[in-house]
Amino acid sequence: MPSPARVPPRLAFLPFRGSTAIAQGLLTRAMLRGPTWQRLLPDVYVHRDALRAADHRLWCDAVALLLPAGAAIAGPSAAYLWGVDLLPRNAPVSVLLSRPARLRPHPQLAVTRSALPGSDLTCFGGLPVTTPLRTAFDLARRGPRDEALVAVDAMLHRRVVGLPALQAYADTRSRWPGLPLLREVLALAEPLSESPMETRLRLLLLDAGLPPPTAQHDVLDARGRFVGRVDLAWPALRVAVEYDGDHHRERAHFRQDVARLNALRAAGWIVLRFTADDVLRHRPRTVRLVTAALRERADERNSTAVTRPR
Structure with missing residues (x-):
């Protein structure tokens, strides 16, 4: 043997x-x-x-061995290294090369060519990677718009970057491509957004022309006691919208959700709950339901104001 x-x-x-x-x-x-x-x-x-074929860090380690001087892991791969996982399964490693640099094409590589000053380059776990600011800047300039906003919201929420710093960084690069999209994304960005689907749900409602909701709103009862936190809210109308991910289907989480939902209703709130299917495949219906709830509450408030004795 x-x-x-x-x-x-x-x-x-x-x-x-x-x-x-x-x-x-x-x-x-x-x-x-x-x-x-x-x-x-x-x-x-x-x-x-x-070998762990689905381990993106392993592929980043492999790709880094081939990078020419001055190149870096960038985009979604850099975000992954900074703790923000936006990658689909088996995604290639995103790298940024200066225009003169050369790197042999490979299916596991997604190459972008752009200026990469030394101030935008750092080291993470021994790997050359774009700084958090440059990473967020690049992702905010790359469409589609909803994916750009998801990326920026996630990096802001994880405190990898701050919104004022990102805005100031963008101001120093006013001639770079993709700035119109970046400015729109920064105007829409919400650091309190807790998940990609929550960002997509909020963007869907904003694009429908609904008033901007408050993210992660704490609901109090009439005596000032905490009832619960809701994903998106219109506090003046006591209407809330929530995104329900797969974890809400777990038995213990489901029981907590039922008790919390009953407490919110007892506090006078309308709470609408949506899944990924509602956000991605039934968008008009989702918008109609939220619009109807807001209109109902606005009508109630107006009616109360008219009939209230003087």
Whole structure:
């Protein structure tokens, strides 16, 4: 029975350049062709036990080995490294290259060419990456509009960047492409938005011409006691809109939601709850339901004002 292949400790967990491992005498070309090592990119390998095909950080580590000087991991991949996961499954690694730099095309790479001054470049876990400000700036300039707003809201909510700092940064780059979209996104941005779908729901209602809602509003009862926090609210009308993700289907969470919803209703609030299907596939119906609730409450308030004795 053949003995297992010897694995140099420094190559056991992270991607590495095959040519470098050979030059250092750690492996031979014949060993690299064996089953112990998995080729990820040209001249980049990883130990088969360390391969996690869906791990975006692993692919960032691999891509970084091939980046020319002055290039960086950027866009959604940089946001991922900064703690904001906006990536679909098996997304390629986004990289930013200065225009003269060269990098061989590969399906696992999404390359953008743009100016990248040294002040926009930093290091994260040993990887070259665009700074949080540059990352948010780039994502805010990249359509579609709803995805740009989702990205900026998420970075603001995680406090990776601040809105005043991002606005000031954009002001210094007034001639860069994509600025009209960026300005619109910054005007719509909401740091209190807690999820991508909450952002999409808020944008849907704003685009329908409804009054801007208050995000993450604390509802108090008539005695000033806390009742609950709602995703989006029109406090003067006591109308709330909530996005229900999959976690709301868990038994314990469902029971808490029922008690909370009853308390909100007892406090005089209309609460409308929507799912991803409502936001993405039944948009007109969603808008109609919210519009009707706001109109109903506005009519009630106007009627009360008219009939109130003087």
